[in-house]
Amino acid sequence: MRQESLFANEEANAPLASRVRPRTLAEFVGQQQLLGPGKILREIIENDQVSSMIFWGPPGTGKTTLAEIIARQTQAHFISFSAVDSSISKIKKIMQQAEVEREVGQKTMVFVDEIHRFNKAQQDAFLPYVEQGSITLIGATTENPSFEINSALLSRCKVFVLKPLQVADIVELLQHALNHPAGFPKQTIKISSAELQAIATFANGDARIALNTLEMAVLNGHRAQNVVTITAADLSQLISQKFVLYDKNGEEHYNLISALHKSMRNSDVDAAIYWLSRMLAGGEDPLYIARRLVRFASEDVGLADTNALNVAINVFQACQLIGMPECDVHLVEAVTYLALAPKSNAIYKARLAAKKDVKQTINDPVPLQLRNAPTKLMKELGYGKDYQLAHAHPDKLTTMKTMPPDLAGREYYLPTDSGNEARFKARLAQIKAWHQQHDEPE
Numbered sequence: 001m002r003q004e005s006l007f008a009n010e011e012a013n014a015p016l017a018s019r020v021r022p023r024t025l026a027e028f029v030g031q032q033q034l035l036g037p038g039k040i041l042r043e044i045i046e047n048d049q050v051s052s053m054i055f056w057g058p059p060g061t062g063k064t065t066l067a068e069i070i071a072r073q074t075q076a077h078f079i080s081f082s083a084v085d086s087s088i089s090k091i092k093k094i095m096q097q098a099e100v101e102r103e104v105g106q107k108t109m110v111f112v113d114e115i116h117r118f119n120k121a122q123q124d125a126f127l128p129y130v131e132q133g134s135i136t137l138i139g140a141t142t143e144n145p146s147f148e149i150n151s152a153l154l155s156r157c158k159v160f161v162l163k164p165l166q167v168a169d170i171v172e173l174l175q176h177a178l179n180h181p182a183g184f185p186k187q188t189i190k191i192s193s194a195e196l197q198a199i200a201t202f203a204n205g206d207a208r209i210a211l212n213t214l215e216m217a218v219l220n221g222h223r224a225q226n227v228v229t230i231t232a233a234d235l236s237q238l239i240s241q242k243f244v245l246y247d248k249n250g251e252e253h254y255n256l257i258s259a260l261h262k263s264m265r266n267s268d269v270d271a272a273i274y275w276l277s278r279m280l281a282g283g284e285d286p287l288y289i290a291r292r293l294v295r296f297a298s299e300d301v302g303l304a305d306t307n308a309l310n311v312a313i314n315v316f317q318a319c320q321l322i323g324m325p326e327c328d329v330h331l332v333e334a335v336t337y338l339a340l341a342p343k344s345n346a347i348y349k350a351r352l353a354a355k356k357d358v359k360q361t362i363n364d365p366v367p368l369q370l371r372n373a374p375t376k377l378m379k380e381l382g383y384g385k386d387y388q389l390a391h392a393h394p395d396k397l398t399t400m401k402t403m404p405p406d407l408a409g410r411e412y413y414l415p416t417d418s419g420n421e422a423r424f425k426a427r428l429a430q431i432k433a434w435h436q437q438h439d440e441p442e
Contacts, residue, residue: 015211015212015215016177016183016211016212016214017207017208017211017212019180019182019183020176020177020180020182020183020211021065021068022065022069023068023069023072024069024072025042025045025046025069027176028062028065028066028069029062029165029169029172029173029176029207030061030163030165030166030169030207031061031062031163033163034160034162041066041160045066045069045070045073046073048075050070050074050109050136050138051158052130052135052136052137052138052156052157052158053137053138053139053159053160054115054138054140054141054145054149054154054157054158054159054160055067055138055139055140055141055162056141056142056143056144056145056160056161057142057162057163057164058142058162058164058205058206059142059206059208059209060203060205060206060207060208060209060210061162061163061164061165061205061206061207062162062165062207063113063140063141063162064140067111067138067140070109070111071109074107074109075107076107076108076109076136077098077101077106077108078108078109079094079108079109079110079111080110080111081094081113082112082113082114088121088125091122091125091126092125095125095126095129095135098110098129099132099134102133102134107136108134108135108136109135109136109138110126110135110136110137110138111138111139111140112137112138112139112140113140114140114141114142115139115140115141115148115149116141116142116143116145116149120150123149123150123153124150126153127153127156130153131156137153137157139157145157145159163205164204164205164206165203165206165207167197167200167201168200169207170199170200170205170207170210171193171196171197173207173210174196174199174200174210174211175196177211177214178191184218184228186226187226187227187228188226188227188228189218189228189230190227190228190229190230191217191230192232194232195217195230195231198232198235198239199213199214199217199235199239202239213238213239216238217230217234217235217238218230220234220237220238221234222234252282253284256278256279256284257279257292259271259275260275260279260289260335261292261296261300263275264296264335264338264339265300265343267339267340267343269336269339272335272336272338272339273332273335273336276289276331276332276335280324280328280331286319286323286324286328286331287316287319287320289319290315290316290319290331290334291316293315293316293334293338294312294313294316296312296338297309297311297312297338298348299345299347299348300338300348301338301341301342301343301344302344302345302346302347302421303344303346303347303420303421304341304342304343304344304418304419304420304421305342305419305420308337308341311333311334311337312334312338315327315330315331315333315334318330319331341419342418342420342421343418344415344418344419346413346421347413349412349414350412350413351412353412354412357410361407362406364404364405364406364407365404366404367402367405368381368383368384368386369384369386369387369388369400370387370402371383372384387400388400395434397431397434397435399435399438399440413428415428
């Protein structure tokens with residue numbers, strides 16, 4: 001078995017996360033949905049039956065570690081490189097060598113870290129070699145493969161989703177690091193379980209952040225000969241600013257705005273405020289959130305609360321006027337109002353129904369009675385003939401037809417009984433009853 005310098009970083013002066021990185025599945029912590037007894041990924045690795053696959057998950061969840069464990073298990077030639085610093089020429093050179101080795105019976109396994117950073121041309125360079133079995137490709141990505149990996153390449157890879165680590169998992173990793181021979185050799189570290197729990201919570205599911213924080217705490221702890229004591233006061237300086245996983249241009253951006261929207265729609269005000277706070281902590285543009293609230297006011301509240309749109313517009317303008325951090329309370333006010341408001345999507349459904357008819361039916365000419373006639377010719381052609389002015393009638397209603405003939409009888413707005421919309425429903429029923437009484441039979 002030949003391997004490239006995959007483990008060259010395992011030196012005494014390497015970061016703690018590298019020094020104590022698990023080397024076997026027995027040492028690996030977390031991802032039991034994939035690596036628990038009898039789970040498919042565990043079986044694949046232990047039986048050296050690895051096929052092309054993508055590891056997708058947040059930072060610090062074990063993607064690279066799993067690749068290194070596979071490297072130790074496999075009988076294939078294992079090559080590792082990063083998409084950050086690899087050119088097409090380098091990829092093709094490696095692929096050509098892999099094809100030569102395949103012809104003499106040697107398998108090649110290629111691990112690509114941050115594979116989402118490859119452009120389409122770079123990803124295409126792998127495709128023929130994956131198809132003909134010259135290489136087994138293992139990619140690691142923090143981005144949704146559906147959006148970032150070419151569909152042709154993705155269809156030939158099994159995607160395994162890694163989840164953020166639980167606090168208990170990270171505590172176990174920290175304890176392992178404290179007891180590992182390469183962790184803090186020749187030092188005794190005194191740290192309470194409460195401090196380990198605090199580090200694990202601060203890490204937010206990311207093992208690397210947890211281990212880096214522990215290492216920093218040890219470097220700045222109180223030393224007495226070979227004993228290092230870490231106090232709560234020492235630790236508080238390192239974990240005062242929590243790292244929030246949020247990519248304003250990536251999937252997490254859309255996941256969080258979806259969570260906010262659906263929490264408001266479900267009238268769960270506390271969940272809505274929480275998701276809003278997550279977005280703000282991640283540095284989201286307050287005007288983006290405010291725009292989404294304006295949309296929500298009509299899409300999900302509509303005429304059930306005619307003040308909802310006013311609130312949303314006012315908050316949007318407040319965000320424009322004063323910006324962050326001051327406008328955070330205005331956003332909370334709007335989110336709270338919209339979450340508690342009565343809900344109706346009748347306006348949204350009316351728009352969809354009318355949009356469908358515009359697309360799927362013939363666009364009939366505007367009826368002559370609805371056209372203005374600013375010129376003599378237009379009057380002679382019948383523009384405006386038989387027009388009835390509603391204001392000239394006692395009930396402000398007329399028998400004039402305003403819908404295109406082919407769509408006569410179509411109904412788009414179907415109001416609910418929610419909130420103020422019950423008033424509009426009653427008014428619509430009154431209008432329909434008037435027409436049934438006064439309109440000429442068709």
